[in-house]
Amino acid sequence: MTVAEQLPRAAQVPSARRQKVVGSVLAFVVTLAVTLFFAFPLYWMVVTALKGDAEIFQSPPSMVPHPALWSNFERSLAQIPFWSYIRNSLLYAVLSATGACFSGALVAYGFSKVRWPGREALFFVVLITMLLPYQVTMIPTYLIFRSIGWTGTLLPLIVPAFLGNAYFIFLMRQFIRTLPDELSDSARIDGCSELRIFTAIVVPLIKPALAVVFLNQFLNA
Template identity: 45%
Template sequence: MLTAERQMIRLPDGRSIAHRPLSPAERRRRLLASIGTHAMLIATSVMFLLPMVFVIATSLMTDHQSLTRELWPRPFEWGNFAKVFARIDLLRFTWNTTQIAVLSTVGVVVSSIPVAYALSRMRWRGRQAAFLLVLATLMLPFQVTVVPLYVIFVRLHWIGSLKPLIVPSFFGDAFSIFLLRQFFLTIPDELSDAARVDGASEWQIMTRVIVPLAKPAIAAIALFNFLYNWNDFFGPLLYIGTNKHLYTLSLALSEFRTVHHVEWNLTMAASLLFMLPVIVIFFLAQRVFVEGVTLTGVKG
């Protein structure tokens, strides 16, 4: 399931087989190669980290200093983070964003599992066609559906509520279905056949056999959807624009500098606060992310 991790575990084994004393020259060659590799990686790391360092440094500057060409905060203004809370109702925006992200994620998970199950573990005429249709919707630009959807939500009086961002998630998400299907296909048929012989229904097979085995994939789609909805900007921009109380973090942040006339330091502090949950989740669930991304694809 997890190619990257598996390979990494295998690597040390591979080395232990080739256990033999090395000549000093060979040892030196390897040391140099290792230094070269790490130098390269460290240089690349610096490039990836530098933007974050600048953001953090600026978020700790005084108003005045953030307008100058200085790079390092002097003094450190830890109060900036408190100021962000004073300028905008960050807690409310976080709560709105969390609601959308959590509920949508639940919706996608519960609605996509049965679909993926039917597309992978049940045989029926038209299955292949249905799967291709799911795949085809993956490349559908959201712009093609957005105007009528807007009109539908208007008719339902959903504009100005969080519903347009949550309810559609309960009707399956093509990407998640695709990913789960790919994973379900890797589970040996014998397992479900055994359950079937014991008289289990398809629903029971799915919930008791397949879902427990597919936990990594389910965790991955849950995380992807959480993150997607946490970061989404276009959806909230269109659908909940009328109601300031329902602003998400993306919306609030996009006009933070222009509407609230704030300095760069507070803008950067707010950006950091916005990224923080993502960073925390990433560290808690790095494995799931890596496995999930790997799963997206391509393996076939």
């Protein structure tokens, strides 16, 4: 190969490196712009929390509070029972999520691994309940809770989660059906009860599905 033929190839090496550097810079700029776009609401929330009443409504709005009123947080904690709200929210979210995992997994196990007459028909009925809008059941549900004296408490929010949710039951059933039937059949031969099979064999194998159900119900609550 002559020197004249080697020159174009040597010139291509810096060009390729230059294109790689330019591509990396453009990717960084785009990523930074997207990050700032999604981080701006959080920044605006913090900035607004540090402003006074007059500065909040001024036009055009200021991007930095003058001055920063850190006492706003102290006033908010003193004027409302903030910690009571936090306690109630966590109590409701954790207990309802636990109930959704317990009821969803237990009922789904009965629909997937336990053989009994009418299983598929009843599962179809459970799925049909997903088609009922909340507006249809809202008033009857309230009347039931009022008749048993649960209004004004957290019980109507927590107890129904332990009674099963059609969507979570369907989700858990589809996951449990992927487990080999030989696991539960061999345990029955060894004399295990269905509850023992569920707690000792099935539950440890469905932890990913339980995590999905827990997070969904926790966020919804």
